[in-house]
Amino acid sequence: MEEIRIVLPKIPDYHKIEVYENNGGYQSAKKAFNISTDEVIDIVKKSGLRGRGGAAFSTGLKWSFMPKTTDKPKYLAVNGDESEPGSFKDRQVFEDNPHQLIEGILISCYAIGAKTAYIYIRGEYHKWIKLMQKALDDAYEAGYVGEKMKEKFGTDFYCDIYIHKGAGAYICGEESALMNSLEGYRGYPRIKPPFPAQRGLWGNPTTINNVETIANIPKIIENGWEWFSSIGAQKHPGTILFGLSGHLNKPGVYELPSGILLTELIEKYGGGVLNGKKIKCVIPGGSSMPPLRGDQLEGIKMDADSLRDAGSAIGTAGVMVMDEDTNLLKVLLRITKFYHHESCGQCTPCREGTGWMEKTLKRLADGNGTPKDLDMLESVANNIEGNTICALGDAAAWPVKFMIQRFRNELEEYLKPEIILPVKNKVHSMRNTVNPLSTILR
Ligand SMILES: Cc1cc2nc3c(=O)[nH]c(=O)nc-3n(C[C@H](O)[C@H](O)[C@H](O)COP(=O)(O)O)c2cc1C
Ligand code: SF4
Known part of the structure; x- marks a missing residue:
C-alpha cells in the first residue's frame, strides 16, 4: 500500500x-x-x-x-x-x-x-x-x-x-x-x-x-x-487516520489510504499481535462498532462500504485488537458500563436499556447468569436500536447485539449449568456461584 x-x-x-x-x-x-x-x-x-x-x-x-x-x-x-x-x-x-x-x-x-x-x-x-x-x-x-x-x-x-x-x-x-x-x-x-x-x-x-x-x-x-x-477506496477516497490500539506491538495513529486491508494494517503497521498470539476479536471503528471475529478478517478492507459489507462500520477508524486470551465478557461489560454512564437519560430505551444490559452483564461476569440472559440481552439491545433520539442508543446496542451473535459460544461458557430443585411439589430454578443446595435442603 x-x-x-x-x-x-x-x-x-x-x-x-x-x-x-x-x-x-x-x-x-x-x-x-x-x-x-x-x-x-x-x-x-x-x-x-x-x-x-x-x-x-x-x-x-x-x-x-x-x-x-x-x-x-x-x-x-x-x-x-x-x-x-x-x-x-x-x-x-x-x-x-x-x-x-x-x-x-x-x-x-x-x-x-x-x-x-x-x-x-x-x-x-x-x-x-x-x-x-x-x-x-x-x-x-x-x-x-x-x-x-x-x-x-x-x-x-x-x-x-x-x-x-x-x-x-x-x-x-x-x-x-x-x-x-x-x-x-x-x-x-x-x-x-x-x-x-x-x-x-x-x-x-x-x-x-x-x-x-x-x-x-x-x-x-x-x-x-x-x-x-x-487515492484509496473509490467510494470513500483519501487517507484515514487509523488509531490502532489493544494487543499490538506498535499501537498508534497511522495515516494510510482508505481501503487498506485490515490484516495489513494490523500486521505491517501495528507490528502484529503481542507475543505472537492469535486474534480473537477486532472492533474496527471505535467501541460502538460491531466487533469482528479474529478468524474472519481475511480480505476485509478499511473503508465505509467494505466494512458495512463485512458486517461492521468504519466509525472513527479506531481499530481495537484483542488477542486469544481476552475475556470478551469483561470487554463487553466495560463497554456497556461506559455507554450506560454516558447516556444523557432523555430516552427511556437508552436510559433504562443501557442500565439493564450493564446489570445483566455484571451478573454474567460474576458467574450468576442464566441461559436466557444472552437472549434477553439481545432483546434489550434490539429494543434500544433505532428507537432513540440520538445514535448513542445504537452505539450501546451494537456491541452487545453483535458480540452475542458472533461470540455466543464463548459467552455461553460463562453460564453455569442450571440446578433444578424440587421444593414443595414445585420446580424451582436456582443458580448461584456458591452452591446453595446445602443451605436450602437443610
Ligand atoms: C454519542 C455520539 C458521540 C459522537 N462523538 C463525536 C466526536 O467526538 N467527534 C466527531 O467528530 N463526531 C462525533 N459524533 C458524530 C457527530 O454527531 C457528527 O456526525 C460528526 O461530527 C459530523 O462530522 P463529519 O461529517 O465530518 O464526520 C458523535 C455521535 C454520537 C452519536
Ligand atoms: S439515545 Fe441519545 S438522547 Fe437518548 S438517552 Fe441516549 S444519549 Fe440521550
Whole structure:
C-alpha cells in the first residue's frame, strides 16, 4: 500500500506557523477565496470526501444543505470532542498540524458563508487545547484569521475562530448535543429534523464537521478533486487516520489510504499481535462498532462500504485488537458500563436499556447468569436500536447485539449449568456461584 500523507505530513515542526507557511501554508485559502463559494463546495463534493467523525457522510453534500439566501448568521462547529473509547486520532491533528485545521476552517467557513467557527475540544485534552490555542493565536497575529484577513488575503471575507473546551461528557460529541453545550445548556441531543443546516446554533444554519474532515480541505483545494478522489477506496477516497490500539506491538495513529486491508494494517503497521498470539476479536471503528471475529478478517478492507459489507462500520477508524486470551465478557461489560454512564437519560430505551444490559452483564461476569440472559440481552439491545433520539442508543446496542451473535459460544461458557430443585411439589430454578443446595435442603 502506497504511503501518502495528507493530514499528518512528515515535515519536522510543521505545527509551527513559519514552517507551515514555508511549505505553502495558507495558500489554499487564498486560492479558495478567489473562486466562488459554489465552486469550492463543488470541488469538495467531487473529491468524494466523507466525514471522518463516524457516519462517513459526504462533506460537500452536507455543505450544500446550508441555505444560500438568509439574513441569519451561519456557523461552523468543528467537532474535536473525541471521547469514543478507541478513538484518539484528532488529537494528533491538534498536535502536529493545527494550522492545516485552521486553514481548513477558513475555507469551510467561506464555502458555507459562516463568519464564526467553534472548535469544540474534549475537556480532558488540556495539552492539545493549549497547543491549538497557541496555533490560533499565531494565526490571528499573522492576519490569517479575523478582520485582518481582508488585508492579508485581499478579500471581503473574514471569519473568527473560537476554541471551546468540553467538560467531560461523551454525549457532547453528538452534533446536536454539541450545539446545546456550546450554547451553554446541558448536552442533550436534539430531535431531528430540523437538521443543523436548518436550525443549528442559536436557531441559525450550522454545519458540524469532524477535525480530520476539515483538515483535509486545504489539500483538496491545493491539489484538486481528481487527485483526492484517486487515492484509496473509490467510494470513500483519501487517507484515514487509523488509531490502532489493544494487543499490538506498535499501537498508534497511522495515516494510510482508505481501503487498506485490515490484516495489513494490523500486521505491517501495528507490528502484529503481542507475543505472537492469535486474534480473537477486532472492533474496527471505535467501541460502538460491531466487533469482528479474529478468524474472519481475511480480505476485509478499511473503508465505509467494505466494512458495512463485512458486517461492521468504519466509525472513527479506531481499530481495537484483542488477542486469544481476552475475556470478551469483561470487554463487553466495560463497554456497556461506559455507554450506560454516558447516556444523557432523555430516552427511556437508552436510559433504562443501557442500565439493564450493564446489570445483566455484571451478573454474567460474576458467574450468576442464566441461559436466557444472552437472549434477553439481545432483546434489550434490539429494543434500544433505532428507537432513540440520538445514535448513542445504537452505539450501546451494537456491541452487545453483535458480540452475542458472533461470540455466543464463548459467552455461553460463562453460564453455569442450571440446578433444578424440587421444593414443595414445585420446580424451582436456582443458580448461584456458591452452591446453595446445602443451605436450602437443610
Ligand atoms: C454519542 C455520539 C458521540 C459522537 N462523538 C463525536 C466526536 O467526538 N467527534 C466527531 O467528530 N463526531 C462525533 N459524533 C458524530 C457527530 O454527531 C457528527 O456526525 C460528526 O461530527 C459530523 O462530522 P463529519 O461529517 O465530518 O464526520 C458523535 C455521535 C454520537 C452519536
Ligand atoms: S439515545 Fe441516549 S444519549 Fe441519545 S438522547 Fe437518548 S438517552 Fe440521550
